[in-house]
Structure formats: C-alpha cells, structure tokens
Amino acid sequence: MTDQNNKPESLWPLYEVFLRPRNGLSHKHVGSLHAADDEMALQNARDVYTRRGEAMSIWVVPSKAIIASAPDERDSLIEPSTEERKPYRHPTFYDIPDEVGHM
Amino acid sequence: MYTQALSTERPAPASAVEDPALLARFQARIDAEERIEPMDWMPKAYRQTLIRQISQHAHSEIIGMQPEGNWLTRAPSLKRKLQLLAKIQDEGGHGLYLYSAAETLGVSREELVGQLLSGKAKYSSIFNYPTLSWADIGAIGWLVDGAAIMNQIPLCRCSYGPYARAMILICKEESFHQRQGYEIMMTLAKGTPKQKAMAQDALNRWWWPSVMMFGPSDKDSVHSDQAMRWKIKRFTNDALRQKFVDATVPQAHYLGLTIPDPDLTYDEASKHWITGPIDWDEFWRVVKGEGPCNKQRLETRRKVHDDGAWVREAAEAFAAKRRKAKRAAAA
Ligand SMILES: [Fe+2]
Ligand SMILES: [Fe+2]
Secondary structure, three states, X not given: OOEOOEOOHHHOOEEEEEEEOOOOOOOEEEEEEEOOOHHHHHHHHHHHHOOOOOOOEXXXXXXXXXOOOOHHHHHHHHHXXXXXXXXXXXXXXXXXXXXXXXX | OOOHHHHHOOOOOOOOOOOHHHHHHHHHHHHOOOOEOOOOOOOHHHHHHHHHHHHHHHHHHHHXXXXXXOXXXXXXXXXXXXXXXXXXXXXXXXXXXXXXXXXXXXXXXXXXXXXXXXXXXXXXXXXXXXXXXXXXXXXXXXXXXXXXXXXXXXXXXXXXXXXXXHXXXXXXXXXXXXXXXXXXXXXXXXXXXXXXXXXXXXXXXXXXXXXXXXXXXXXXXXXXXXXXXXXXXXXXXHHHHHHHHHHHHHHHHHHOOOOOOOOOEEEOOOOEEEXXXXXXXXXXXXXXXXXXXXXXXXXXXXXXXXXXHHHHHHHHHHHHHHHHHHHHHHO
C-alpha cells in the first residue's frame, strides 16, 4: 500500500528464490518475494521458504536478471531434441540380446 | 480452502472477444494436462478468474491468522504456544506464496493488498467467526484446516503452474495444522467434564461454518462449469463437502463428541454421511459482511498495516545506507 512516507512494497524489486535441499540435488526454484535489497531478500527467503530445514543453501536472484526463453520459441527450442526426432539418443533405441545380461 | 467466495461472483464469458483459434489451442493444452505458465497466451477471463481466486485465497490466509492469534498469549502451555505460533507463521507464509503466484499474472502486490484493505476483496467467511475459547483453536485446526486440505489437494493439479506449485508447498504444511488441532480436541475430550464440554461447544459453533466453507451448493453456484473446463477446479463444491463430511464424522465419534446436526444419517447404500439442510441464509449474511467479526477483522488488518509502516520505512533506509557504504568501499 502507498502512503506518503513509504514506497509501495511492490516497488521493491522482485527476487526469485532457489533452494538446495539436503539430499544433494541442485538448487530448485520455489517461488519469489519482494525485498528492499539483496541481503534482506536472503533473510526473507529464509523466513518465507525454509521453516522446516528445507535448504542447505539458498539463492536469491533478482527476477529481472533471469534471461528466459519465450513460450513461442518452444517448438524450435525443444522439438529438435525430442525422442521422436532423435530416438537414437536414448538407450532403448539399441537392441541388445537378453543373453548379454543387464546393460 | 478459502476459495469459496469465488463462486459468488459472475465470471466474464470465456468466449468474449478472444481469438477462437487461440482459445481452441489453449483448451487443447488444458485437456492434455499441460500446465499454463505466466508467459503463455491465456484468455482474459482465465487470467481474471485466477487473479481473483488466488488473491482471495492469499487474503484468507492472512486474515486467518487473526482468530488464532487471539489465543496466542493465552495458550495453556509453552508447548501449545510454540505449536500455535508455528501454525500461524505458516499461514502468513501461505499468504506470501499465493501473493507471489498472483503477481505472475500481471497484478501488483500493492494492488492486491489495497483491495483487501479497502474491503473490496473477499476472503473466506469462516474467519469472520470469533474464537471464544481455547477449544476453538483445536476446532479450527481440525475442521477449518481439514476442510482446507480437502479443497487444496485438488488445487495442486490446477492448470495454472505457479498456483499449482504454491499449493504443493502449502499442502505439505497443512497436515501438521490439522493434526495439532485434532490433538488439542483429543486432550480436551479426554479431560474433565468441563474440558469435554468446551470441546463440544467449539464443535457446535465451528461445524456448520466449516461445512459451508466449500461454498454454495452446485445447483446455486454460478460458474463451476467454466472453472472445471479450465481445470482451475477439479471437483464441485458439493463433492468436496461430501468428502469432508465423510472424513470428519467418524473423527468426531472417536472423540466422543456429537455433530450438531440432528438430521445427520449414514446412508448404507452410498456409504456417505448425509447432513441435514444447510442454512445458506447465514452463509450469505456473513459473505455480505454481516458476520460477527467482519468489521473487526478488516479494522485489525488496516491497523496492523499502518503500524507496520515504520518497518518498511526502516528497511528502505537501511538498504539505502548499505548501498552507500558499498559505493564508498568501491570508490
Ligand atoms: Fe494455510
Ligand atoms: Fe493451515
């Protein structure tokens, strides 16, 4: 909300929050938040997204720093590498006789 | 929970001034169970419906902290106080996850909070009832969060990606809420006759409002159909309500408490508990602002927002100071 002394909260930059869980997987996007600066974004991320020890490490990234592919580029981006187009990139494409055993 | 008020407003017609080809492709994606993401094309009515539903949901989480906050300083033990504090913090977190999800649809946080503070936005009417005794904290966790879970689990598969993902985070936390509530009820129900009477009194007052949380009956619900086609909604209000009643009645029996419904019967054939008539007049009165606490909830929210102004101001001043120090160090 706006009042005279205070900038509206949404004028604070938006940050995307990523957590690396305990299980050794890489950081994963969990949501976003607003904060007055980077350090406070990190503190807010801890309070909002890790109330149960969800993270061994937290990343916050200004949302505007993310360079994203556009949805209408999806066909040219993904289609060339799908299993239908390039089945030979997948293990099941190759027939190995049962006698060879598990491979 | 918390999304019932959605059913009280008429939606924009889906086909109004939309390109039929885009609309058809959109519906095909929904039918194929693809998730719609913020940058994707979507019909205006889909966007509007979601902004309204997600923000009402967020407001409900935020307002929902008040009835429970009422007992925080009077919890019967330090253990109960810590548990309740943790639950209320979760609800605040839920509100924040949901505001972020709503913002991905192109609406600002400022606008959403403004709608709540001005009284323009709706939130779940359950939070307009007072918490008169400690047993109400048990009843809320058990019944209100229990009803919320019924409603929220299908929302984890909502067609809009950011909403569905926020619901997954939320559902992980709700189970604790319901169990802590039921445990409070169990302790009271097994306690002295006076404590058991407290538990029964809380059930008497919270039962019907909880049953009504699922919103108007399907035959009176204005736009279930479109929300179902868009897979914003997966089950009708009545279907979710029935699931809740079926799950909850045996839990009340286990506590040795009586559901305050003389017409409640078990239907052997359908294996469902059938409730007596629901007082929808009361529901609409509360939705329209005449519940016992509507005024108080909004006034408290406004006061808290104003009282917090200095915190936001201090955060900005501190950020500015830190920026200056960094610049000085770099120079
Ligand atoms: Fe919640
Ligand atoms: Fe909850």
